[in-house]
Amino acid sequence: MSAGAIVAIPVRGIGEVRTGDRLDDLIVAALRKSGERLRAGDILALKHKVVAKAEGCTRKLAEVKPSARALRWARKWKHDAKLAEVALQDARRVVRAGHGVLITETRHGFVCANSGVDLSNVDGGETAVLLPADADASARRIHAALKRKTGLHIPVIVADSFGRPWREGLTEAAIGVAGMSALHDFRGRRDPHGYQLHATAEAVADELACLAGLVCGKLQRTPACIIRGFAYKKGRGSSRELVRPRERDLFR
C-alpha cells in the first residue's frame, strides 16, 4: 500500500440482517470468513439499512393507515400514501414539498427526502425501513463491541444516501458516528503559503460515507466496508457535529 493511500475494502457475506441480529457479530464473522482482519487505524462504515433492520426500525405498510394529508400528497404526485404517512410521522416538519418530492426535517435534525424512509433492499416493497432511532448510539454500541472483540479502537460511521439541493444524484451522508471527529476543522491553520484559513472545516465523516457508498454499491448486498489509511481524529464523535444549527442556516 503506497504511503498516504486510502483503501476501502468491502465486507462481504454478512447475509440478510434480521431484527435482533448483532451486527458486530455478523461483521466479525464475515471478516473471518473472507480472510480480512481489522487493523489499528481502520474505520468501519455501515449502510444505515442493516442497522435499522437489526434494530427493528421497520413498518409493515399493510398496518399503516394514511392520514388525509398523506392521501392528498399521494394523489397529487401518484405516490404511495402509506409511505408518505410513515415519512410524515417521522418528520419534525416538512421543509419543501413539490415535484413529487417530500423534503422533511427528521426528528434527528437531518433534512432529507421522505424522512429517510424507503422500501428498497428489504422485502420487495411490503416493509418500509426507517432511519435508526439514534444512529450515533448504534455506532457507539458497535464501536464498543468491536473494542471488546478485537482490542482495537475502530471508529464507526453509519451512512445513508441523501439528495442535495442544486445537484443531481444522491451522495452518502454520515447519520451516525462514533470514535472519531465527524468534522476536521482547519480554521486558523495556515496553508503552505502562510495564508490563514478562515472558513475551512471538512465534513470528513460525510466524505468517508461517500467512499463507503462507492465500495458498497446499491445492489450488491454489501452493507459494510473497512476504510484503511485515513488519519482520523480520535474522539467520541457524533453526527450532530454535521447538523447545522437552525440559527446559522440560510436554507431552513
Place this chain on the structure above:
Amino acid sequence: MSAGAIVAIPVRGIGEVRTGDRLDDLIVAALRKSGERLRAGDILALKHKVVAKAEGCTRKLAEVKPSARALRWARKWKHDAKLAEVALQDARRVVRAGHGVLITETRHGFVCANSGVDLSNVDGGETAVLLPADADASARRIHAALKRKTGLHIPVIVADSFGRPWREGLTEAAIGVAGMSALHDFRGRRDPHGYQLHATAEAVADELACLAGLVCGKLQRTPACIIRGFAYKKGRGSSRELVRPRERDLFR
C-alpha cells in the same frame, strides 16, 4: 488488493503550479518520480486549484476595484470587499446572503459560497483563485493528453470543496468530469428482493471527489490522486450531469 476494494493514491511532488504549466506533464513526471504508474481502470482526480492556476484563472486583489454593492456587503460582515467583488463578478446571481456568507450561482450553474473564489493555497492572500472557466473542458484536455502519453483511457475529475445547506463542513464536489458518467442511474433496476428502484441515481463523480478530498487533504500540497478499483461507466462525461435544472429544483 482485496477483490472489490477501492484505493486512492496521492500523487506527490507536483510542486507549485504556475500559469501555462501543462498539468498532464507535471502529473506524469510526478508519478514517474514516485514510482507509481497509471493502470487501466484508474481515474485521476485533481483539486480545481491547480487547474485554475495552470489556466491563469486568478485575479490580483490589488487590481480589483470593489463596487458599492461589494463594499456594503464587506462592511456589514467585516469581509474583504475585493474578494466579494471578484465573487459577484463571477456570479450569475446571488442565491442567499447572510451570516457573513455569500451564496451565489456561478456562470457554470454551480451554487456555492463566493462563486468558488478563494485565497488559500496561492500566495498568502494577495491573489484570488477563480473556478476554471470550463472545468469539463480542462478535464477533457488532461484526459486526452493522458491517452496520448499512456495509451490508457483515464477518466479525469476536477474537484472543489463546497458547503451544503443544513449540514456543517465542506465536502468535495466534481466541477469537471471527462471520460466517465458523473451519475450512475439505478432507476428501474431491481434490488436483490425484486423491488424496483424509483429514485436512485448516485452522484458517483461527487463521491469520487470526496475520496480525493480525504487523500489530498487541505494543507499538504497534494493536488491530485489516482483512484483505482472503482467500476466507472465509460462515457464522455460532464459536470453538467450533476447540475439540477432550475425547473426541477425546490431550492433555487
